[in-house]
Amino acid sequence: MVMIVKSMRPYFEFLKNRITSKRFEHSVRVGRVCAKLARYYGEEPESAFLAGLLHDCGREIPVSELLKYVEEYQIECDDFEMKKPVLLHGKVGAAILALYFPDLAESVFRAVRLHVRGGDVMGKLDMIVYIADFIEPGRPYFKPDFMVWDDFSTLEELFLRVERTITLYYKNKSSKKKLERYIN
Numbered sequence: 001m002v003m004i005v006k007s008m009r010p011y012f013e014f015l016k017n018r019i020t021s022k023r024f025e026h027s028v029r030v031g032r033v034c035a036k037l038a039r040y041y042g043e044e045p046e047s048a049f050l051a052g053l054l055h056d057c058g059r060e061i062p063v064s065e066l067l068k069y070v071e072e073y074q075i076e077c078d079d080f081e082m083k084k085p086v087l088l089h090g091k092v093g094a095a096i097l098a099l100y101f102p103d104l105a106e107s108v109f110r111a112v113r114l115h116v117r118g119g120d121v122m123g124k125l126d127m128i129v130y131i132a133d134f135i136e137p138g139r140p141y142f143k144p145d146f147m148v149w150d151d152f153s154t155l156e157e158l159f160l161r162v163e164r165t166i167t168l169y170y171k172n173k174s175s176k177k178k179l180e181r182y183i184n
Contacts, residue, residue, distance in 0.1 A: 033135060087117060131159055
């Protein structure tokens with residue numbers, strides 16, 4: 001365990017210089033949930049922790065800078081993301097990580113890139129980060145029953161439950177319904 005912590009030091013330092021302490025704590029919690037999910041579903045926990053830790057590295061970049069990164073690095077985005085540029089933080093974050101840490105596994109870049117809105121094809125690490133970002137215990141809507149993963153025979157089933165919950169919430173967000181109503 002000590003070697004893993006020592007090898008993570010550059011990533012921790014990178015994050016501490018880019019995000020607030022509150023978001024840093026969130027990122028560490030996401031990393032821990034990612035590692036737990038990875039162990040449970042037979043994936044590699046160290047890579048999962050790292051992807052979770054780094055997932056929000058672009059979250060606190062101002063909108064004007066996000067849009068500059070999109071242009072500069074020719075990041076593909078859709079009209080919805082252009083209307084809500086904060087949604088670009090995963091894609092921009094992945095591009096920034098590739099500059100600072102080019103030796104990271106492509107799966108880590110991909111998981112960071114897809115953690116905001118998902119993608120047409122989601123790999124296991126992609127799903128793990130997407131799920132962990134939603135269910136980490138610091139979220140105000142957190143419910144412990146979401147942490148009971150053995151209710152789901154597959155990672156895909158858990159992913160679909162989380163995705164469905166998020167979709168319902170945003171679909172009805174204009175009616176100001178609280179997210180708690182959708183977590184069942």
